[in-house]
Amino acid sequence: MGEFDLIAKYFSNAGVKRTDTCVSVGDDGAVLQVRDGYDLVVTTDTMVANTHFFPDVDPRSLGHKLVAVNVSDLAAMGAEPTWLSLALTLPAIEEAWLAEFAAGLHETADYYNCQLVGGDTTRGPLSLTMIAKGQVPRGKAITRSGAKVGDYIYVTGTLGDAALGLKLVQGQHEISKKHQGHVLQRFHYPAARVALGQALRNTASSAMDISDGLAGDLPHILRRSGVGAYIDVNKLPMSQALRDSCEPALAIQLALSGGEDYELLFTVPENRRGSLDVLLSPYGVPVTCIGRITGLAGKLELKAGEQPFFYQHQGFQHF
Ligand SMILES: [Mg+2]
Structure with missing residues (x-):
């Protein structure tokens, strides 16, 4: 199975379709509509085998966790999660593993109403990078810098x-x-x-x-x-x-x-x-x-x- 077949089979057609997604997986880039009066919040998290997880971990939970940890960063900013992109590096294409990983990823993305709108696959040591995008009313993102004495x-x-x-x-x-x-x-x-x-x-x-x-x-x-x-x-x-x-x-x-x-x-x-x-x-x-x-x-x-x-x-x- 080649890269394009892999993307098509596991990552193109599954999951929620948001009405504010104009162009999704399959083009050179995604085109996304940010609501008027909202700020875009972007966060990235990488999980590497043997550093962040055991290589033999249940791939379904790995798919879940990759989405959840990225969405958690958006939650911490007070943002509503909207879109995800995935960069997947795999040592080999194992369909059973990929099917479970994709299922975990999609069911969790659906739960948070996030659409997977792009990604990339490469051959190499198992590594998962996700970029999550969310929206927050302009100026309302909660940051780490606002704590005051007495809070x-x-x-x-x-x-x-x-x-x-x-x-x-x-x-x-x-x-x-x-x-x-x-x-x-x-x-x-x-x-x-x-x-x-x-x-x-x-x-x-x-x-x-x-x-x-x-x-x-x-x-x-x-x-x-x-x-x-x-x-x-x-x-x-x-x-x-x-x-x-x-x-x-x-x-x-x-x-x-x-x-x-x-x-x-x-x-x-x-x-x-x-x-x-x-x-x-x-x-x-x-x-x-x-x-x-x-x-x-x-x-x-x-x-x-x-x-x-x-x-x-x-x-x-x-x-
Ligand atoms: Mg964080």
């Missing part, structure tokens, strides 16, 4: 589950049968907080998604905003699966520095904090206040209640 720091959902899922996959940690499904789902099929990100457009002063772990990612907001922060580790939201499966110290470590949760991390000024519960209640995703922005530029302090919490940060290794 409250929130995260969506729970932290550490994907890292625990990874430990299970690697055979590094025993987890009771009843919790295995949850952590494997969180690791293989992360959800992008799209609706919630859009709901935060007029409320959050800054936001990002947590891909490399809270303790590694929050400093990006601190640097871009020129502020500091403290986090109370006793407030980190954890699933029952994480609590039941780990000693408290390990649970905190995974919640702080386990990557790939793809939850949103955002800050809210005090005067908008009161309306947050009402604003976010329709989305069915809990949000938890875990700390506050301080004036100590670049400094992230960890506390356990009123006590300092000492912790050696280990950056997320991607697998």
